[in-house]
Amino acid sequence: MKKKGYKKKYTAAMFRRELPLHFMILPGLALVLLFSYVPMGGLVMAFQDFIPSKGLFGDQKWCGLENFRFVFSLPGFNRALQNTIIIAFWKIVLGLLMPILFALLLNEIRSVRVSKFIQTVCYLPYFMSWVILGGILVDVLSTSGIVNQALNGLGMDSIFFLGDNRYFRTTAIWSDIWKNFGYGAIVYLAAILGIDTELYEAARIDGANRWQQTWHVTLPGMRMIIVLMLVMSLGNVLNAGFDQIFNLYSPAVYESGDIIDTFVYRMGVIDAQYGPATAVGMFKSVVSTIFISVSYFLAYKFADYRIF
Amino acid sequence: MRKKSVSRIVFEIINYCVMFLLTAICLLPVIHVLALSFSSNTAASAGLVKLLPVEFTTYSYQYVAGRKEFWNAVLRSLLRVGIGVPLSMLLTILIAYPLSKESDKFRFRTVYVWIFFFTMLFSGGLIPGYILIQNLKMMDSIWALVLPIAVSVYNVVLMLNFFRGIPRELEEAAQIDGAGHLQTCFRIYVPCALPSIATISLFTFVGHWNSWFDGLLFSNFSQNYPLASYLQTVVVKRDMALIGAGDLQALQNISDRTVRCAQIFMGMLPVLVVYPFVQKYFVKGIVVGSVKG
Numbered sequence: 001m002k003k004k005g006y007k008k009k010y011t012a013a014m015f016r017r018e019l020p021l022h023f024m025i026l027p028g029l030a031l032v033l034l035f036s037y038v039p040m041g042g043l044v045m046a047f048q049d050f051i052p053s054k055g056l057f058g059d060q061k062w063c064g065l066e067n068f069r070f071v072f073s074l075p076g077f078n079r080a081l082q083n084t085i086i087i088a089f090w091k092i093v094l095g096l097l098m099p100i101l102f103a104l105l106l107n108e109i110r111s112v113r114v115s116k117f118i119q120t121v122c123y124l125p126y127f128m129s130w131v132i133l134g135g136i137l138v139d140v141l142s143t144s145g146i147v148n149q150a151l152n153g154l155g156m157d158s159i160f161f162l163g164d165n166r167y168f169r170t171t172a173i174w175s176d177i178w179k180n181f182g183y184g185a186i187v188y189l190a191a192i193l194g195i196d197t198e199l200y201e202a203a204r205i206d207g208a209n210r211w212q213q214t215w216h217v218t219l220p221g222m223r224m225i226i227v228l229m230l231v232m233s234l235g236n237v238l239n240a241g242f243d244q245i246f247n248l249y250s251p252a253v254y255e256s257g258d259i260i261d262t263f264v265y266r267m268g269v270i271d272a273q274y275g276p277a278t279a280v281g282m283f284k285s286v287v288s289t290i291f292i293s294v295s296y297f298l299a300y301k302f303a304d305y306r307i308f
Numbered sequence: 309m310r311k312k313s314v315s316r317i318v319f320e321i322i323n324y325c326v327m328f329l330l331t332a333i334c335l336l337p338v339i340h341v342l343a344l345s346f347s348s349n350t351a352a353s354a355g356l357v358k359l360l361p362v363e364f365t366t367y368s369y370q371y372v373a374g375r376k377e378f379w380n381a382v383l384r385s386l387l388r389v390g391i392g393v394p395l396s397m398l399l400t401i402l403i404a405y406p407l408s409k410e411s412d413k414f415r416f417r418t419v420y421v422w423i424f425f426f427t428m429l430f431s432g433g434l435i436p437g438y439i440l441i442q443n444l445k446m447m448d449s450i451w452a453l454v455l456p457i458a459v460s461v462y463n464v465v466l467m468l469n470f471f472r473g474i475p476r477e478l479e480e481a482a483q484i485d486g487a488g489h490l491q492t493c494f495r496i497y498v499p500c501a502l503p504s505i506a507t508i509s510l511f512t513f514v515g516h517w518n519s520w521f522d523g524l525l526f527s528n529f530s531q532n533y534p535l536a537s538y539l540q541t542v543v544v545k546r547d548m549a550l551i552g553a554g555d556l557q558a559l560q561n562i563s564d565r566t567v568r569c570a571q572i573f574m575g576m577l578p579v580l581v582v583y584p585f586v587q588k589y590f591v592k593g594i595v596v597g598s599v600k601g
Contacts, residue, residue: 018414020488021406021414024405024490028464029420031399032459034440034455035437037427038436040430040436042432042436043436045439056439102330105326109324118330120587121334122330122331123587124335124583128576129536130520131544132575134543135543135572136341136572139344139565139569140337178333182334269435269525274435274439277435278433278435278436281432285432
């Protein structure tokens with residue numbers, strides 16, 4: 001999105017030369033307009049008493065902010081909002097810290113083969129869908145599952161990780177870390193590899209031990225990417241992870257685990273309350289957009305980060 | 309070599325233990341599920357299975373392999389991947405090529421960039437998208453699983469960053485020889501960017517294979533579920549209607565649990581197969597694409 005001053009006039013010859021470029025973009029552009037922009041326009045549903053048979057932009061009855069007033073008064077909505085923020089907050093914090101810690105520790109392993117092996121195994125969960133991981137977790141963490149067998153073996157009581165409101169959020173947060181920490185460490189490992197080895201040399205000559213080298217050389221060397229990752233993760237304040245929660249939760253833990261996305265799904269798709277569900281979705285979209293925009297702006301400002 | 313200090317040795321021992329533990333946490337659940345899937349019903353329900361199959365049997369796999377619904381879902385997934393991956397790649401290349409030009413070579417670049425970039429900031433969300441698919445009469449169609457996610461702006465960004473790394477001289481030489489934009493794109497850029505195209509293809513494949521929610525959302529009938537959606541209903545939600553009441557007799561030999569584990573493993577098998585290839589490329593891809601920007 002860099003702007004340059006244009007001096008040349010736009011001529012017919014230039015138009016002809018650039019025409020094929022427009023044609024190349026056209027198919028993808030059409031799909032994006034249809035499947036991204038039309039649904040954005042479809043957000044008018046939030047202000048309508050929506051009846052599906054009349055169609056997306058049909059002759060619907062308008063009802064102003066009635067849908068918003070209705071959903072904001074629902075206890076289920078407030079509960080979902082709270083859960084979303086709590087779960088998302090911890091996922092952002094731990095999702096930032098754990099990969100950094102993992103990258104630092106992995107960097108201390110000198111054997112390349114051992115390091116490669118650890119990486120290969122730890123990246124793996126990232127590539128599995130939450131259906132697969134959910135299936136595994138539901139089995140492993142069930143009351144008769146292997147984790148509770150181990151707890152019983154240690155003389156502890158069984159914990160119903162996924163069915164108890166006291167444990168559900170913690171389980172969700174840590175299992176998300178489990179899926180993503182290895183993969184998340186890639187960018188940090190790359191940053192560590194990019195640090196000039198002469199800096200370590202100099203630090204050693206100055207008498208720095210390993211901890212001091214990590215603190216004064218490695219971490220400052222990673223500062224840019226850490227700030228960037230922190231800033232970019234701000235956009236997720238209302239993203240508690242639909243794919244995960246949907247595959248792990250059950251009515252027993254709605255109290256602690258129901259999030260905005262699952263709330264919208266049940267309200268809109270299962271109960272067919274399209275107007276109110278869209279209102280909730282729109283609330284989430286607007287808040288998220290503000291946060292994402294701010295985070296991109298900060299990343300651009302402080303890390304000179306540009307997407308395009 | 310300098311001698312290691314005592315504290316360094318202690319640190320390294322602890323560090324190896326931590327790393328070993330993390331590796332175990334990532335690996336053991338998968339091995340446990342694999343062991344369960346090869347164990348007998350009685351051993352599984354008695355909780356005897358740890359990391360090795362107990363009373364080894366392939367009954368669960370035979371049972372799954374004999375289910376029409378399972379193969380139906382596999383075929384659906386293969387169809388989805390077969391259409392979705394090539395289509396996505398073609399569209400990604402076609403968008404990335406013009407956008408990799410500088411603004412003075414392609415006047416409307418900035419406009420297009422904003423149109424695509426805005427979709428990364430804002431979205432209409434679940435319900436309007438769902439109603440749109442209904443209005444388009446695309447419910448239960450394979451196109452509902454392919455077209456809405458055919459253009460991934462993130463992949464476009466990755467691709468155009470690779471395209472930008474290709475020496476300008478190649479393009480100029482081609483244009484002097486009379487090649488148009490399409491020819492330059494597919495004769496020069498695509499062959500040069502083949503490793504990155506392979507990477508993005510693998511990512512797209514994994515994405516399509518793992519995607520389960522759209523299959524659930526955009527299908528009225530469960531026979532149109534791709535494998536991931538089918539597994540979601542069978543393995544996670546444990547929908548007995550899909551397992552079939554007439555199979556209760558069969559369930560005496562094989563437990564619900566071992567069958568679930570067998571299906572979990574079969575569901576992740578394709579990802580495990582392509583994983584070594586993905587791993588070979590993705591480190592470079594991610595770093596180049598997301599950090600250097």
